[in-house]
Amino acid sequence: DVKVTQSSRYLVKRTGEKVFLECVQDMDHENMFWYRQDPGLGLRLIYFSYDVKMKEKGDIPEGYSVSREKKERFSLILESASTNQTSMYLCASSSLDRNTEAFFGQGTRLTVV
Amino acid sequence: QKEVEQDPGPLSVPEGAIVSLNCTYSNSAFQYFMWYRQYSRKGPELLMYTYSSGNKEDGRFTAQVDKSSKYISLFIRDSQPSDSATYLCAMKATGGFKTIFGAGTRLFVKA
Numbered sequence: 001d002v003k004v005t006q007s008s009r010y011l012v013k014r015t016g017e018k019v020f021l022e023c024v025q026d027m028d029h030e031n032m033f034w035y036r037q038d039p040g041l042g043l044r045l046i047y048f049s050y051d052v053k054m055k056e057k058g059d060i061p062e063g064y065s066v067s068r069e070k071k072e073r074f075s076l077i078l079e080s081a082s083t084n085q086t087s088m089y090l091c092a093s094s095s096l097d098r099n100t101e102a103f104f105g106q107g108t109r110l111t112v113v
Numbered sequence: 114q115k116e117v118e119q120d121p122g123p124l125s126v127p128e129g130a131i132v133s134l135n136c137t138y139s140n141s142a143f144q145y146f147m148w149y150r151q152y153s154r155k156g157p158e159l160l161m162y163t164y165s166s167g168n169k170e171d172g173r174f175t176a177q178v179d180k181s182s183k184y185i186s187l188f189i190r191d192s193q194p195s196d197s198a199t200y201l202c203a204m205k206a207t208g209g210f211k212t213i214f215g216a217g218t219r220l221f222v223k224a
Binding site (some may be wrong): 041 | 117119121145147154156157158159162201203205210211212213215216217
């Protein structure tokens with residue numbers, strides 16, 4: 001069974017903290033993505049990566065950075081968390097040859113207080 | 114204007130009803146059309162995938178794409194309480210990395 005695993009289901013952090021969200025996939029997929037999901041706005045792409053050490057900005061990269069040191073792991077970093085980054089964060093992966101099918105993790109609900 | 118528009122609902126139907134979920138889009142470069150289902154407190158999972166125009170059927174689910182109208186639909190026949198979820202349409206251009214998602218329609222099927 002294919003799997004994308006996010007390190008935390010729920011997180012509460014304080015304003016100004018540095019926050020790390022981790023994602024691991026076991027499908028040997030080339031592509032990995034970070035989205036945030038907000039009511040009425042759907043899924044918005046923050047960053048994606050198509051290879052180790054490669055990254056591309058999505059639609060809303062401001063306030064975020066990413067790291068992909070190994071093929072199976074893609075990390076999202078909030079350098080200085082703010083309350084407007086309270087959201088559901090979803091990691092996804094897809095293969096290069098079937099990139100229309102993305103597999104999602106269960107999501108991390110982050111609350112910044 | 115958003116690239117993909119989807120009515121957020123909620124949509125409430127009785128068990129056994131035929132459900133119609135729809136999205137419109139503005140980018141004529143989209144060639145791949147997907148429907149994802151998302152249960153509460155879970156990540157989305159791919160339900161249906163269609164390339165270009167036409168229909169695709171899978172059990173109780175039928176996906177339709179009308180590229181001339183820039184309109185896609187998902188039909189659910191004989192709806193069940195277990196179909197209660199948020200349904201997200203998604204689209205992608207050929208050769209692109211980015212998938213554009215609709216906001217999702219929340220569906221409730223009452224027993």
